[in-house]
Amino acid sequence: MLSRAILDPDHGYKNEHILEFVDRFYKVVEEDGGSTKAMVDIAITFTARTRLQSDQLPRMRFENTVIDYRDDNRHMWVFIEENDEAEDYENKQQTKKEELENEGLPPRHYPEWDYNTSTFKPDWVSLYESIHPTGNASDIDAILEKHAQLAKLLKLILDKLKPQRFVRVRYQEEGSELDLDVAIRSLIDYKCGAQPDPRINMSHKHDGRDIAVMILLDLSASLNDKPDGSDQTILELSQEAVSLLAWTIEQLGDKYAIAGFHSDTRHNVRYYHMKGYGESFDDTVKGRLAAMDAGFSTRMGAAIRHAGHYLEGQVADKKLMLILTDGEPADIDVEDEKYLISDTKKAVDELSSKGMHSYCISLDKKADDYIQDIFGAGGYTVIDHVEKLPEKLPMLFAALTS
Template sequence: MTEEVQYKPLDCAFESVQAVFALNIEQAVEHLSEASLSEYYEGAEFLAKIGQGDKLSIAFLKTMPWAGEHFGDGSIKKITDFTYNKICRTPNKPAVEKFLDSFIIVVDHIDKDQLDEYLALIEYHLSETTFSIHGIHDTHPSPSLIAMLANINLLLEQLDFKGIYEWINYGLRYFKDHPERQEEYFTLTTADSKAVFQRQRKGLLFSDIERPINLFQQALWKTNFMYAPYSPDFEALEHFHPYLEDEVIRLPDIYSDLNGVNGCKRYMALIAHIIAHHQFTTKIVADNVSPQQRFFTEVFEDARVEYLAIQQYPGLKKLWLSLMPVVDEFDCDDTRQSCLRHRAIMLTRALLDDNHPYQNQIILDYVEKFKELMSRGETTTSDSLSLGLGYLIKTRSASDALGSIYFENTEVSYRDDNRSIWLFIEEFDEEDNIFEHQKKSEDEDDEEVEVIPPHYYDEWDYAYESYKPDWAAVYERLHTHTNASKIDQILDKHSSLVKQLKKVLDLLKPQNKKRVRYQEEGVELDLDIALRSVIDIKNGSQPDTRINVDFEHDSRSVSVLLLLDLSQSLNEVAGSSGQTILELSQEAVSLLAWAVEQLGDNFAIAGFNSDTRQKVMYYHIKGYSEHWDDTVKSRLADLKAEFSTRMGAAIRHGAHYLDMQQSDKKLMLILTDGEPADIDMHDSKALIQDTHKAVQEAQQKGMYPYCISLDKKADEYIADIFGSHYSVIDRIESLPKELPQLFLSLTT
């Protein structure tokens, strides 16, 4: 390349453009080929002469050296032509500068052969959002292109092109004819925009595999912890880690592949590690232990619980090692930076990997000590503390206090924050969440209420035949309580009905014994098998030792969820009875709960109401593990009816818990007095169709949703929701008698 080509002047009358050119030409000459450099000159001169001022050329000169180097010859001309033909010649001229600036970000996120895809994406958005009025072609600019370009870094970083198109199409579907709302959507500030964005992110969403992961933890440890996902963006910003606390596992809501390990296996590695701590870790006092001492204690404790888990499930070792970094022993220079984390990650690998590459004698010595300890059995968390303190003393260096710390590849992605190890004696000392100690109300009569983050559920949009992602927020709460004697009085009131039910229940209770053969231990000898074993012994063969017979009762394998509509309309008086619908519902549910308790079926009661999609309340009245006692009765006695009936979200949340039950038959009974409705919905069909979709989703999971309606007008809509799986009780006064009988007919 000649001196003349490198520094030839730019044919442009704008002094501002010439100044920017002078600042960027050396960069362009250094990074661009001769062909691309020629495109660079021609593009800058062309944009300066099309009557759009100097801003386009200035943006072009600043960004094209990077774009031309990344995308190669021909790319700068392609961008110049697109800028002029697709943007400058439309009403979208104000977006040109933002479009050109975007290439500083674009080159960091897409491959060199994806320029055409990016340009096609911008063209698609332009063509769909640039609109006209009264047939005047392209009169108004896109209200959202600049907003989208402002978020291009986030879009390209977390979504692939398919995901971006899905996100754009959702915005077009609902806001194409609403410019202001369209702009809000594409700024990524609205709830639905964020929800759609979350759904399209690169990787595996936890919500898509929650059931198999739950089965995984049940299979390994017979545990059934709940999950509360959080965004990995929060994890990156706050250095947040997964953890188990209060029977809830907090974990990332999405995982992408890592080291060739897919998202599902990463979740399995995480769950297995967290529950291994739950099984084998006992808390030790942390107040007199320094941060560095805690750090290395955690390294040994992580290895200890994983070692114990591997003894039961050897396959976990390969899974965990596949996600554990391997660093070079000499990567960290302790004369310039702290190598504390570097030493820790080498030790972490060496403790579990017999084929580790490290030769450091102290590491080898402590690996040997660890193996000796584990071979003796009966280890405790205190042993990890002793090893951690000893290792730190042996390896401590003056450089450990340096401000520059070696971090590269020192994080084990599947491990938790180890809060399960430490007990802080002093109140609030070094705790992350002091808010759990605060009360919801200062009233001495009020209970302490734990505020739980909402569960978000999709809602079906029948007009577009698609889901609105994370549309309804469901808040869980344990129902308030009052005097349980109110329910006892109800049972006394219906004593004659109770006696009738008892006769029926006695017939339904499992009575027969089932003979189970081939048992090592049992109540009597199985003569046929025993005789055959004697013959085997005499013939010199290995006898079958399963020579006993045992008996077990035939049992009903039924799980039931009774879901109560607690909307405002239940306060209406039913017929001439003088009782409200709510009071009759209390009586019916009390009789049903008593009946189910007699049968021994797995049974839960929950109530729901709503005040817009942002607040769907789900009240726990009786849990599956609770018995029909005064605690449950006191909650049922305090039922209140208020707000509206967003039934689809409540069914989805109830199905979430019913799906976890291990039963052959799963019945969801929905007791309601009206059609699904809410104050933020103007289309009467919308929530009916959404509830129908929620019912279908539950059926696909093997559940049997059945509705008992107290609405005399139910025939107008209920079949559209439940098909033939419903009953309408016209005489609400008969509900206490009919509900238990209906339950028995559905479960026999």
């Protein structure tokens, strides 16, 4: 306030201390030109005179806060070198904002478990979902052709897993055919004046297999690496494996969906739909699989919770989430390695409490250090030789669901 009163003659302040020290300031300037020592003396005296005893105590509430009238001059400390783009930061922020606006869907907010306090941080993570961009479906057809021999072997195994017989489901109000015995009894009841049973139809269903599957893919930047001794990236091997797995599930007739995710801090978790439960394994879905790319980090807990939202909505005797990843949960805004591991474990426990089973296929050779803490004993497989993933993943699914 004092600085404004000195600079602005029309300040309008009536505080006696302000008015007194404004006069003293101008008097010093007139007498000796405003030396540094004189100004320091004025400042110290003003502080001593106006300081209150309560100033040394922390303020727990801020009421009627006065915003500083002056400009924010922090830009004076931003130094732009000769080859720097002066507007780079602003452009990046504007681009990110436009990308989010173009998505159309508002973010979904999810809690995150903090093991330090044993509490959830409510609405802590912002997750943006979208349909994955599409690519060339013929690339997936080429992958299936490449593994034609493996497909033949898989078909022999899958034929044994397919439900071979039908069972009758009786006492249905609507069904595929009339249940003659029930219909006759209902007719007799009607003739006798009794209330007839309206459930005179029956239907048929496959015996022994009613499964819904969610395939959740880690699409973090590390998938761009090449395993030792391989000329393919982990992403390319994952793409082949998931394509074969989709073909496998199609042969069995199970309900399934495919999604991928990555993250760039808690404010930007990306969730990509590649195949929905209502879609078939056609060129549209193949095109999305063909366009798979990798980047950023692995905030797994929020992605599992969101995928679980879709899996929970399926009507099935068994619900399985398969998670394919090449590393532990991590993000650039989290330094405590245990934090996201414990949150992912909490997300897995949440699925389990709702009747959904989680199973992780890890490509991380160091996974033994943390994976059992997340998925429990028997809830994961570590594949050391990543180049064998296209062969092992469909086999593993067949074994899990047999």
